Amino acid sequence: MNLKGRVAARLVELGLTLPPVFQPVANYVGHRLQGPRLQGQHLWIAGMGPTWAQAVHHAGKLGGTVSLEDGIKAARLTALNMLAQAAEALDGDLDRIAGCLKVFVLVNARPDFIDAHRVADGVTDQLVEVLGDIGRPVRSAIAAPSLPLDISTEADALFLLHS
C-alpha cells in the first residue's frame, strides 16, 4: 500500500510502519464504507488484533503471561492494524479521515485483572499520536475471558470521513 498525505508523513516522523492489511479468514470483511462520498462517509473497521502479516504478537492473557507493558504494545499494534485497514479502504489517503468516532477495546485477561483501561490507552494513544486530536474517540474498554487465537487485545472502530 502506497501511503500519501500528512498522516503518512506523520507515520514516517514517528518511525512507524503500518502492518500488512489483515485478511479476515471467514465470512466478514476488514472494513466497510457507508454512505455517499460527498456527504461524509462512515468507515467501519472490523475487530483487529495485534497481528503482523497474519501472525499474532503478544499472545496470552493480561494478569497471566502477558505483562501490562506488553499488553499496551499489543494495543498499539492493534491500532496500527485499524489504520492499515483504513489505508486500504481510502486508497492510501489517511487524510480523508475527519475523526475517529468510537472504539471498543477488549482485553484478554484473568478475572482479577482490573487495568483494562490502561491497556486500552495503547489503542487510543496510538490513534492520537498518528491522527492528532481528531483521533480521540469515545471509548469502551472491557476484559474478556478469552479472545480468538489467544490475542491479548482486540478493538473495532468507527471513523468519520471528510466529504
Added chain:
Amino acid sequence: MTASHEARLKALNIALPNPAAPAANYVPYTISGKTLYVAGQITLWNGELKYLGKLGADMELAQGVEAARLCGLNLIAQARHAAGGSLDNIKQVLKLGGFVNCTPDFIQHPQVINGASDLMVEVFGDAGKHARFAVGAVSLPRGIAVEVDAIFELV
C-alpha cells in the same frame, strides 16, 4: 404533545451526576450528523467510584441493577451536556451496550442492564426504548461491576 424530557426528569426528581472528564486519550462523546456516541460510562458519582465488585461472586443482583442505573445516569448527564444542556434536544435513545463484571456461571446480565434500560424509558418515555446488548466481562476497569455505553439521536 408528549411531556418534555427535561420536565419528566424534574417530575421524577432524578438528580444527574456531573459529567466526568475522561482520564485518558478519549473524549466523553462524539457527534456525526444527528448521531451522538457516548463513551462507556462507569459507576462514578461526582468523582466517587461506587459499586466495585463482581456479580456472581461478591455482589448481589440488586446492587448490580443500581450500578447499571448509575451508569445510565452518567450517560444521560453526558448526553445532556453534548446536546447543549437540554435533554429536549435528544430525539431518542438508539442503542445501549451493557457490560457486567461477572463470574463465568452468571447468567442474569439482562436483569442487571435493565437498571440502565428502565432509566432511559423513565426519563425519555417511548423515545427511551432502544436496541441493546448485555454481556458478561471477565473484569472491568478499576474493578467496577457495570459499564454501559450508548448511541443517541439528536433532534
